[in-house]
Each structure stands twice: as structure tokens, then as C-alpha cells.
Amino acid sequence: MGSLLLTGIGELVTNDPALGDGSTLGLLTDAALVSEGGRVAWVGPAAAAPTTDAVQDVGGRAVVPGFVDSHSHLVFAGERGPEFVARMAGESYAAGGIRSTVAATRSAPDELLTANVARLVAEMRRQGTTTVEIKSGYGLTTHDEARSLAIAGAFTDETTFLGAHVVPTEYADDPAGYVELVTGPMLDAAAVHARWIDVFCETGAFDADQARAILLAGQARGLRGRLHANQLGPGPGVRLACELGLVAVDHCTHLEDADVAALADSGTVATLLPGVEFSTRSPYPSGRRLIDAGVSVALASDCNPGSCYTSSIPLCIALAVREMGMTPAEALWSATLGGARALDRSDVGRLSPGSRADWAVLDAPSYVHLAYRPGVPLVVETSASLR
Amino acid sequence: MGSLLLTGIGELVTNDPALGDGSTLGLLTDAALVSEGGRVAWVGPAAAAPTTDAVQDVGGRAVVPGFVDSHSHLVFAGERGPEFVARMAGESYAAGGIRSTVAATRSAPDELLTANVARLVAEMRRQGTTTVEIKSGYGLTTHDEARSLAIAGAFTDETTFLGAHVVPTEYADDPAGYVELVTGPMLDAAAVHARWIDVFCETGAFDADQARAILLAGQARGLRGRLHANQLGPGPGVRLACELGLVAVDHCTHLEDADVAALADSGTVATLLPGVEFSTRSPYPSGRRLIDAGVSVALASDCNPGSCYTSSIPLCIALAVREMGMTPAEALWSATLGGARALDRSDVGRLSPGSRADWAVLDAPSYVHLAYRPGVPLVVETSASLR
Numbered sequence: 001m002g003s004l005l006l007t008g009i010g011e012l013v014t015n016d017p018a019l020g021d022g023s024t025l026g027l028l029t030d031a032a033l034v035s036e037g038g039r040v041a042w043v044g045p046a047a048a049a050p051t052t053d054a055v056q057d058v059g060g061r062a063v064v065p066g067f068v069d070s071h072s073h074l075v076f077a078g079e080r081g082p083e084f085v086a087r088m089a090g091e092s093y094a095a096g097g098i099r100s101t102v103a104a105t106r107s108a109p110d111e112l113l114t115a116n117v118a119r120l121v122a123e124m125r126r127q128g129t130t131t132v133e134i135k136s137g138y139g140l141t142t143h144d145e146a147r148s149l150a151i152a153g154a155f156t157d158e159t160t161f162l163g164a165h166v167v168p169t170e171y172a173d174d175p176a177g178y179v180e181l182v183t184g185p186m187l188d189a190a191a192v193h194a195r196w197i198d199v200f201c202e203t204g205a206f207d208a209d210q211a212r213a214i215l216l217a218g219q220a221r222g223l224r225g226r227l228h229a230n231q232l233g234p235g236p237g238v239r240l241a242c243e244l245g246l247v248a249v250d251h252c253t254h255l256e257d258a259d260v261a262a263l264a265d266s267g268t269v270a271t272l273l274p275g276v277e278f279s280t281r282s283p284y285p286s287g288r289r290l291i292d293a294g295v296s297v298a299l300a301s302d303c304n305p306g307s308c309y310t311s312s313i314p315l316c317i318a319l320a321v322r323e324m325g326m327t328p329a330e331a332l333w334s335a336t337l338g339g340a341r342a343l344d345r346s347d348v349g350r351l352s353p354g355s356r357a358d359w360a361v362l363d364a365p366s367y368v369h370l371a372y373r374p375g376v377p378l379v380v381e382t383s384a385s386l387r
Numbered sequence: 388m389g390s391l392l393l394t395g396i397g398e399l400v401t402n403d404p405a406l407g408d409g410s411t412l413g414l415l416t417d418a419a420l421v422s423e424g425g426r427v428a429w430v431g432p433a434a435a436a437p438t439t440d441a442v443q444d445v446g447g448r449a450v451v452p453g454f455v456d457s458h459s460h461l462v463f464a465g466e467r468g469p470e471f472v473a474r475m476a477g478e479s480y481a482a483g484g485i486r487s488t489v490a491a492t493r494s495a496p497d498e499l500l501t502a503n504v505a506r507l508v509a510e511m512r513r514q515g516t517t518t519v520e521i522k523s524g525y526g527l528t529t530h531d532e533a534r535s536l537a538i539a540g541a542f543t544d545e546t547t548f549l550g551a552h553v554v555p556t557e558y559a560d561d562p563a564g565y566v567e568l569v570t571g572p573m574l575d576a577a578a579v580h581a582r583w584i585d586v587f588c589e590t591g592a593f594d595a596d597q598a599r600a601i602l603l604a605g606q607a608r609g610l611r612g613r614l615h616a617n618q619l620g621p622g623p624g625v626r627l628a629c630e631l632g633l634v635a636v637d638h639c640t641h642l643e644d645a646d647v648a649a650l651a652d653s654g655t656v657a658t659l660l661p662g663v664e665f666s667t668r669s670p671y672p673s674g675r676r677l678i679d680a681g682v683s684v685a686l687a688s689d690c691n692p693g694s695c696y697t698s699s700i701p702l703c704i705a706l707a708v709r710e711m712g713m714t715p716a717e718a719l720w721s722a723t724l725g726g727a728r729a730l731d732r733s734d735v736g737r738l739s740p741g742s743r744a745d746w747a748v749l750d751a752p753s754y755v756h757l758a759y760r761p762g763v764p765l766v767v768e769t770s771a772s773l774r
Contacts, residue, residue, distance in 0.1 A: 079752065081752070081753050081755040081756060081759050082755075084755065084758070084759040085714065085715055085755055085759075088708050088709070088714065088715070088758070089714065123750075123763060126764070127762075127763075127764070275761070275762075278705075278709055278761055279709075279759070279761065281709060309756075309759050309760045309763075310760055310761050310762050310763055311760075311763055312761070312762030312763050314762060315702075315761055315762025315763075316762075318665075318762075321475050322475075322665055322666075322668060327472065327475065327476065328472055328475070363510075365466065365468070366468050368468040368469075368471065368472055369468060369696075371471070371475070372468050372471040372472075372666070372696050373696045373697055373698075374662070374665060374666065374697050374699070374702055374762075375514075375662075375697050375699030375701060375702025375703075375705075375761075375762055376510060376514075376696075376697055376698055376699050376702075377513070377514070377764040
């Protein structure tokens with residue numbers, strides 16, 4: 001495969017402020033892009049484009065960096081549609097619902113779990129996602145966590161060990177024993193398949209002391225830490241993430257001023273997951289408040305069968321604008337370069353020389369349409385970088 | 388084309404309570420459907436299906452009636468993305484924004500307007516819509532309203548003359564003169580292309596007396612009336628629609644108890660357009676309140692470049708469940724048979740013997756996923772009944 005010129009780009013989002021209009025998004029109009037060997041080799045005005053082996057004209061459409069979805073739970077089996085219906089009829093969301101998926105996942109053969117991940121990853125790609133993080137966390141035995149991560153690893157390098165999702169039923173009377181398992185044999189088995197370690201730090205899941213112990217054990221094995229925190233109510237999770245210098249802390253639905261200050265001081269990325277608030281009918285956090293405080297914000301799907309079964313980053317962008325006080329530009333940045341920062345990746349989330357050639361072509365003249373046209377499948381083509 | 392057996396249907400929504408489980412949706416599992424000559428000839432258990440000329444197995448997926456989108460404004464030109472960005476930054480929506488689209492539409496050649504409608508209709512079809520109503524209303528001259536309706540008529544039989552969308556700039560000082568035009572020469576030119584007549588009855592557009600005069604003039608020319616009412620605030624529109632016995636009144640965002648009672652008494656369908664509330668950041672009306680009062684509710688997109696540029700009925704269903712207190716079953720019914728009632732059509736919105744063979748196949752085991760998986764393009768195939 002030689003060099004490809006993508007031209008006729010009505011609006012190109014580079015996410016490089018040194019390019020284009022000088023804004024954070026680094027916008028160019030009437031632009032072109034050259035890719036070679038899976039990397040961006042050149043971007044600039046279409047009229048100044050170099051000669052390449054192949055040319056594709058996108059007819060004035062907008063091109064954006066492929067979305068970087070830094071938070072998903074795709075390795076599972078079972079059906080929780082009826083639980084969703086009950087929740088919409090008034091039942092509240094509780095972390096314990098995870099256990100129904102655990103039972104279905106444990107009893108599913110590898111082939112079924114793999115097929116489910118493949119289907120959801122393909123669905124994500126059709127919607128513009130080119131980098132996806134995938135967590136374990138519905139196995140909760142040493143065997144099932146390791147096989148969940150092995151399956152995830154066939155689709156992405158961004159695999160996260162989430163043995164500490166909830167305490168499984170068989171350890172209900174011995175949560176300390178379960179933490180020993182997670183930090184011991186389960187971690188040993190998971191570490192060879194995972195890049196990250198994560199904990200659901202929340203009432204009904206794991207407290208701050210447990211979360212700290214699990215994260216430190218994972219770090220000692222070479223995994224990097226990230227955290228689910230402050231989803232269902234205020235709590236110590238966000239400050240713990242900042243104290244430990246984690247790259248990202250996710251949910252951040254219920255934040256006190258001290259949490260916001262800690263995020264701003266630490267540089268830890270706050271990953272907002274508005275699909276969860278949508279699908280659990282919960283109040284949305286304010287992205288505006290975080291951005292105004294100088295916090296780096298990422299947007300991700302949290303695609304999972306319980307609290308949020310969307311795989312749509314465009315919907316998350318539209319919700320961030322409608323519900324979280326973010327501008328369309330901020331929402332797009334958060335779903336691309338913000339997601340890249342949440343995964344500590346410098347090669348994705350942008351379209352500038354040296355980055356991966358991961359883009360999405362929109363059937364629209366501007367990225368603004370991602371929020372202006374909610375629910376519409378605007379992505380007409382994604383460069384195929386998800387394995 | 389002979390008879391086709393659609394089989395392997397994991398869940399079939401017929402909207403015929405005499406079929407299947409006896410619920411309003413008339414649900415069948417492990418079902419099949421036979422179509423012949425564009426009509427449904429048979430539905431029942433897959434095991435009992437008759438022999439047909441061709442067979443298509445949908446592999447356990449859910450099949451629902453194609454969506455009936457009873458409210459859209461697709462004939463226009465121009466770009467209002469920047470207006471959307473400004474609105475999300477705090478500017479409020481006002482009916483006057485329509486005039487910017489009017490200017491662009493008037494200056495657009497037929498070919499451009501036709502291409503725009505074709506693009507949006509194709510987009511709708513990909514998302515499961517098989518019947519669409521299309522209004523004029525961005526021409527506002529006799530010539531431009533007539534050509535808008537002629538263009539719409541190439542795509543649907545459900546064409547609506549909306550010369551009374553707003554008073555155009557050139558009549559700003561003479562609104563009575565504009566009503567004379569709408570009820571006179573413009574109506575003459577439009578009537579040959581339209582099935583319906585509609586008025587935007589709202590502060591900033593047309594008052595109740597004007598709306599009544601326009602609707603009566605249209606009815607005298609053989610058009611049937613429908614109304615935009617109570618979108619931006621309380622007003623007389625809903626009660627006017629009920630008094631005149633209109634088939635449907637649309638928006639119904641701000642309803643007093645007397646409005647709800649009038650709807651229940653008259654049988655006029657209340658068409659809710661939740662994409663508008665989403666895209667104008669307005670409070671949502673309660674579908675629950677209307678259904679509990681015995682009102683027939685339809686859901687439609689209101690796809691238009693100003694207040695709501697979504698074409699996604701699945702998003703409207705998800706919003707109706709999240710924001711309007713409707714169950715997934717009620718939301719699906721409203722987007723199918725409810726829409727059919729709002730267009731006084733008995734041949735669409737259901738899948739039972741004699742109905743049109745208009746269906747959507749979902750990449751999901753149940754229609755519940757339309758709300759459970761917001762933003763995800765779940766429609767994998769639509770029977771091609773939109774022209």
C-alpha cells in the first residue's frame with residue numbers, strides 16, 4: 001500500500017493548534033491529507049497537495065480524527081433489556097445488576113464472547129471509533145478474567161483488568177478474600193493480557209482503601225491504573241485517582257469543589273460518560289465546570305449491558321453539548337484528543353504529521369453536525385485501524 | 388416479484404392486538420411473515436409458515452413496522468449549523484430563524500432542493516422510516532411553495548402545504564395581506580400538489596384567528612388540516628385543532644389541563660417531537676400525562692434545519708422513554724401506528740394481513756433495544772417503500 005491523498009475535505013479537524021485556523025481544533029477548510037504506511041504524512045490546503053499513489057475525493061465532506069473511546073466493557077454475554085425497561089419504569093440503577101451479566105459471561109463459551117466483542121467493535125467502527133479500550137470485569141474468577149482479557153486483546157492493545165468490578169456472589173461474605181484474589185492469583189493471570197488496571201470505587205463495589213490496594217498491586221506488576229469513581233454519589237475515588245497520579249478517572253458524575261481542584265492540580269483526565277446518565281436517567285455532570293477549572297476532559301461511551309448500552313460516540317458528543325454545557329468543539333476534542341490523553345496515547349486523537357491515519361468521514365459539511373444532527377449516523381467511512 | 392417469506396424473526400411487532408401475545412404491540416416470537424405484491428399476506432409462528440417463492444432468514448433479529456414519520460420539513464437549502472452553535476451557547480430559539488432558510492431556499496435551483504430531499508429521505512430510510520410526511524414552508528411565495536410541494540411529491544404522497552410557516556420579510560408590515568395570499572393564489576397553486584394544509588400557530592408566527600381562516604380555506608379546497616401548536620408556550624392552537632376536528636396537532640410542548648382534556652375528547656392525535664426539545668434545550672412535554680388521559684400520541688422527527696435537524700426516529704423513541712415518561716412499547720407504538728393515525732392511514736404502522744409490507748429489521752433481539760441502545764444505528768434493513 002503506497003501513499004493516499006484524501007482530498008476535497010470541506011473541513012478538516014486536525015486537533016493541532018499549529019495547523020489551520022489556530023483554534024484548539026486546528027481547523028482547515030478545502031483541505032487535503034496524505035497517509036502513508038498507516039501514518040499521516042502531510043496535511044494542508046487541497047491546492048498544495050503533493051502527488052501520491054492514490055487519490056480519494058470526499059466531495060466537500062468534513063473529516064475528523066477517529067474517535068478514541070477510552071472506556072468500554074464489551075466482553076460479556078446475556079441480555080439485560082428487561083432490566084432497562086424496569087429502570088425506565090422507576091427502579092433505580094444499582095451496581096449489583098452487574099452480577100447477572102457475570103453469571104451469563106461465566107457460562108458462555110469463548111466463541112460467543114468473541115463474537116459479541118467483534119459485533120460491538122464493528123458497530124463502533126461504523127460510528128467513527130478507531131481506538132477502543134476494553135475492560136474485563138464480568139468474569140470475576142481468575143480463569144474468566146484472564147480469558148476475557150485474552151479475547152479483548154484480539155481487538156485492541158488498550159486492555160484493562162477490572163477484576164475489581166464488584167465482589168462476586170460467592171465472596172459476598174468475604175470481600176477481603178476477594179481483594180486478596182484480585183491482587184494475587186487473578187492479577188498474575190490477568191497481567192500478561194492487560195495494559196491497565198481499574199477499580200469500581202463506589203458504594204456497593206469497592207471502597208477507597210480496597211481501591212488503593214488493588215491499584216498499587218497492579219502498578220507493582222507493571223499495569224497502569226485508572227478508576228471508576230463518583231458515579232452514583234460523592235466519594236473519595238476522584239481524589240484517590242489524583243493522589244496516585246492516575247492518567248484518568250472515569251464517570252465524575254458527583255463532584256465536590258475539592259474534587260475539581262484535585263483534578264486541575266493533578267492533570268488527571270476526567271472522563272465523562274454521558275450515555276450512562278442518559279440510560280440511568282441520572283443528573284448529568286457539568287463538563288463546563290471542569291473545563292473552566294482547567295481540567296482535561298475526555299468523552300467515552302462506557303458501552304456495557306447494564307448502565308449504558310450505547311456504542312455511539314456521536315451520541316455522547318450530542319449529549320455533552322445538550323446536557324453538559326460543552327461546545328461542539330470541546331465535545332469533539334474530548335472524544336478524540338481527550339480520549340487519547342486518557343489512554344496516554346500521543347499517536348491518536350489527532351490528524352497531523354506523524355499521527356496514525358485514523359479518520360472518520362462525515363456526511364456533513366462540518367463537525368458541528370455531530371451535535372446538530374443527534375442520532376443520525378453521519379459517519380460514512382472510517383479508516384480501518386481497529387483490528 | 389412473487390411471495391417472500393421473512394423468517395427467523397426473534398420478535399415480531401405487529402401492532403395488532405389480535406395477534407401474538409395480546410398486548411397492544413401484538414408481539415410474536417419465533418415468527419415469520421409473508422409479503423406478496425407489497426402487502427403482508429400472512430404472519431404467524433415460523434414453524435407454521437406457508438410455502439413461498441423466496442425466503443429470507445433474519446437470524447433471530449427483531450422486526451418492527453417501518454416508522455411512520457408524520458412531521459418533517461425536508462425541502463430547503465442553506466446551512467444553520469452556526470445558529471445551532473449560538474443557541475447551545477445560550478441564545479434562545481425563535482421562529483424568525485426560519486427566514487434565513489427561506490432566503491436560501493428561494494435562491495436554490497430545483498435540482499439542489501431535490502437532491503437535498505433525496506439525501507434526507509435516504510437517510511431516513513436507512514434508519515427505519517418507511518412513510519414520511521413532507522411539508523413546504525421555506526418558499527413562502529406562490530411559486531416557491533408550489534415547487535417545494537412538487538419536489539416533495541416525488542418522494543411521498545403525504546405532502547403538506549405550509550405557506551403559513553412564518554410571515555415572510557416582504558410582508559412584515561402586512562401580515563393580513565400575507566394571509567390573503569396564502570388563502571388565495573398560493574393555495575390555488577399548492578392545492579394540486581398537497582394532501583394536507585398546516586399552520587404554525589404560535590407567537591411570532593400566526594394567531595388562532597389567522598390559523599382558523601387558513602385551515603378553513605384549505606379544507607374548502609379539499610386539503611385536510613393539521614397544526615403546529617403550543618411549541619414555544621401555552622396558546623390556543625391545540626384547542627383550535629380539537630375544535631376543528633383535525634387529525635393531528637403537533638409539538639404540544641406546553642399544555643394546560645384544558646388542552647389535554649380537549650385532545651382526549653376530540654380524538655385528535657397529539658404528535659410529540661422530542662428532537663425539538665433536545666435541539667433547542669427546551670423542557671420536554673410529558674407523554675405519560677397524555678397517554679394516561681387517553682390521548683393518542685404520535686412521535687415524529689420534525690426534521691428541519693432550524694429547531695431539530697435529526698432524521699432519527701430511533702433517537703425520538705429513546706428520548707420519549709428517557710424524557711417523556713413513555714415505556715419502550717408506547718414509544719414504538721407512537722412512532723409506528725401512532726404516526727399512521729396522525730396521517731389517517733390504515734395501511735401502514737402495522738404488520739398484519741392487508742397492511743403494506745413496510746418493515747425494519749433490527750440488529751437486536753427486541754424492539755426494546757431502540758431505547759436501550761440510544762444512538763446506535765440498529766436498523767440493518769428496511770423494506771423499500773419510500774419512493
